[in-house]
Amino acid sequence: xxxxxxxxxxxxxxxxxxxxxxxxxxxxxxxxxxxxxxxxxxxxxxxxxxxxxxxxxxxxxxxxxxxxxxxxxxxxxxxxxxxxxxxxxxxxxxxxxxxxxxxxxxxxxxxxxxxxxxxxxxxxxxxxxxxxxxxxxxxxxxxxxxxxxxxxxxxxxxxxxxxxxxxxxxxxxxxxxxxxxxxxxxxxxxxxxxxxxxxxxxxxxxxxxxxxxxxxxxxxxxxxxxxxxxxxxxxxxxxxxxxxxxxxxxxxxxxxxxxxxxxxxxxxxxxxxxxxxxxxxxxxxxxxxxxxxxxxxxxxxxxxxxxxxxxxxxxxxxxxxxxxxxxxxxxxxxxxxxxxxxx
Numbered sequence: 001x002x003x004x005x006x007x008x009x010x011x012x013x014x015x016x017x018x019x020x021x022x023x024x025x026x027x028x029x030x031x032x033x034x035x036x037x038x039x040x041x042x043x044x045x046x047x048x049x050x051x052x053x054x055x056x057x058x059x060x061x062x063x064x065x066x067x068x069x070x071x072x073x074x075x076x077x078x079x080x081x082x083x084x085x086x087x088x089x090x091x092x093x094x095x096x097x098x099x100x101x102x103x104x105x106x107x108x109x110x111x112x113x114x115x116x117x118x119x120x121x122x123x124x125x126x127x128x129x130x131x132x133x134x135x136x137x138x139x140x141x142x143x144x145x146x147x148x149x150x151x152x153x154x155x156x157x158x159x160x161x162x163x164x165x166x167x168x169x170x171x172x173x174x175x176x177x178x179x180x181x182x183x184x185x186x187x188x189x190x191x192x193x194x195x196x197x198x199x200x201x202x203x204x205x206x207x208x209x210x211x212x213x214x215x216x217x218x219x220x221x222x223x224x225x226x227x228x229x230x231x232x233x234x235x236x237x238x239x240x241x242x243x244x245x246x247x248x249x250x251x252x253x254x255x256x257x258x259x260x261x262x263x264x265x266x267x268x269x270x271x272x273x274x275x276x277x278x279x280x281x282x283x284x285x286x287x288x289x290x291x292x293x294x295x296x297x298x299x300x301x302x303x304x305x306x307x308x309x310x311x312x313x314x315x316x317x318x319x320x321x322x323x324x325x326x327x328x329x330x331x332x333x334x335x336x337x338x339x340x341x342x343x
Contacts, residue, residue: 002124002126003124003125003126004122004123004124004125005122005123005125006121006122006123007118007119007120007121007122007123008119009088010087010088010089010092010097010123010125011059011085011086011087011088011097012085012086012087012088013083013084013085014053014055014058014084014085014086015077015082015083015084017053017055017084018053018076018077018082018084019050019051019052019053019076019077020076020077020078020079020080021034021044021046021048021076021077021078023078023079023283025046026043026044026045026046026078027044027045027046027047028044028045029045030044030045030046030047031045031046031047031049032045032046032047032048032049032052032074032075032076033045033071033073033074033075033076034046034075034076034077034078035060035069035071035075035076035077035078035082036062036077036078036079036081036082036238037060037061037062037063037064037065037067037078037079037081037082037238038062038065038067038078038238038239039065039067039239041069043078044078046076048076051076052074052075052076053074053075053076053077053084054074055086056071056072056073056074056075057070057071057072057094057095058071058084058085058086058094059071059084059085059086059094059097059098059101060082060083060084060085061082061083061085061101061114061115061118062081062082062083062114062238063081063082063083063113063114063115064081064112064113064114064215064237064238065081065215065237065238065239066106066108066114068098068101068102069098070094070095070098072094079238079289081113081238083115083118093128093131093132093135095135095139096131096132096134096135097123099134099135099138100123100124101118101121101123104118104121104123105121105201106118106121107196107201108196108199108201108218108219109196110196110199110213110214110218110237110253110255112196155319155320155322158319159272159315159316159319160272160275160276162312162315163272163273163276163312164276166308166312167273167302167304167308167312168302169276170273170276170277170301170302171276171277171278173300173302175302177302177303177304178302178303179300179301179302179303180300180301180303181297181298181299181300181301182296182297182298182299182300182301183297183298184262185261185262185263185265185301185303186259186260186261186262186270186301187259187260187261187262188233188257188258188259188260188293188296188297189257189258189260190235190252190254190255190256190257190258190293191212191225191226191251191252191253191254191255191256191257191258192225192251192252192253192254193253193254194211194213194218194221194251194253194254198221198222199211199218199219199220199221200219200220200221201219201220202219202220203220204220206222207219207220207221207222208220208222209221209222209223209224209249209250209251210246210250210251211250211251211252211253212232212234212244212246212250212251212252212253212256213234213237213253213255213256214234214235214236214237214239214240214253214255214256214290215234215237215238215239215240215242216234216239216242216244217244218253221251223251224249224250224251225251225252226246226249226250226251226252226258227248227249227250228247228248229245229246229247229267230245230246230258230259230260230267231243231244231245231246231259231267231270231271231274232244232245232246232252232256232257232258232259233256233257233259233274233279233291233296234255234256234257234291235255235256235257235290235291235293236255236288236289236290236291237255237289237290238289239280240280240283240289240290240291241278241279241280241281241282241283241291242279242280243271243274243275243279244256245267245268245271257291257293257296259274264306265306265309266306266309266310266312266313267313268312268313268316268317269304269309269310269312269313269316270309272312272316273301273302277299277301279291279296282295282296282299
C-alpha cells in the first residue's frame with residue numbers, strides 16, 4: 001500500500017525570506033544565481049551579497065507558470081510569482097520531492113495563481129531507500145532530457161545566428177536596412193476569451209487543437225478560432241513577449257496576439273524577426289507583467305526583399321528537420337520520466 005502525505009505535511013513556504021532582484025538589475029555573470037518562474041533554470045546573476053537565500057536545497061514553484069525547479073546553491077529571487085519550498089522533515093531527500101512535484105497534476109488556469117492547486121497535491125512518501133532508487137532512475141532520464149534540450153537549443157541558436165549574419169541585429173538595425181513602423185506592416189489581433197475549464201492539459205480526440213495564451217501553449221481545446229501559419233506574441237503573463245509559431249488549426253486566447261502581415265512576408269522569416277526583436281524588453285508592470293499593443297505598434301522593424309526572406313526560410317526548414325527529431329526523442333524521454341515517477 002502506498003504511503004501518501006499531503007502537501008502541507010511535507011512542505012513549508014519560505015518565500016518571505018527571499019530577496020527579490022529587479023529584472024533591470026540582472027547580470028549575465030555574477031557571484032549568485034537569480035531564480036525566477038521562467039522556463040530557464042537560471043534567469044540571471046548578481047554580485048549583491050546582502051539578502052542571499054542560503055538555506056538550500058529548496059524547490060522553486062512558478063505560481064503563474066507552474067514551472068518547478070530544484071536549486072541547491074545560494075540564490076536571489078527574480079520577478080514576482082516565485083514560491084520557495086522547504087521540507088518540514090529533517091534530512092529530506094529534496095531531489096525525490098522535486099520529482100514528486102514535477103510529476104504532479106496541476107491544472108493550467110492561465111495567468112492566475114496556481115499555488116492553491118499545488119497545496120492540494122498528495123505526495124507518495126516511501127521509505128528513504130526507495131526514494132533514493134527513484135531518484136537514481138529519474139536522474140539518468142533527466143540527464144538524457146537535458147542533453148536533448150541542449151541539442152534543440154543549439155539548433156535554435158544556429159537559426160538566430162544565421163538571421164543576424166544575413167540581416168543584422170534588428171533591435172539596433174546594425175545593417176542599416178530600410179525600416180517601417182510595425183503598425184504599417186503588421187496587424188496584431190487578440191484572440192477570444194477561453195475559460196480555464198475548457199482547456200485540457202492533454203491532447204485527446206476531442207481536445208485536439210492547441211490553445212495559445214500569454215505564456216505560450218496553455219493546453220488543448222475542442223474548438224479552434226484560427227487556421228493557417230501565424231506568429232503569436234504573448235501579451236500578458238510572466239513570459240509576455242514570447243513568440244510562438246502556430247500551424248494548422250489552433251486557438252489563441254485574449255492574451256495571445258495573432259500577427260497578420262499586411263504586406264508580402266514569409267511567415268517563417270517573420271517569426272524569426274519577432275524572436276530576434278526580444279519583445280520581452282517591452283514588458284510593463286511588476287505584479288502582472290504585460291505588453292502594450294500601442295507600444296508594440298510603434299516599434300521599427302526591418303524590411304527585407306521577399307526573395308531573401310524565402311532563402312532564409314528554406315534554411316530554417318532544413319534545420320527544423322533535425323530539431324523535430326530531437327523534439328520527438330525529448331517527448332519520449334518525458335513520458336518515460338513520468339512513468340518512472342510512478343514506480
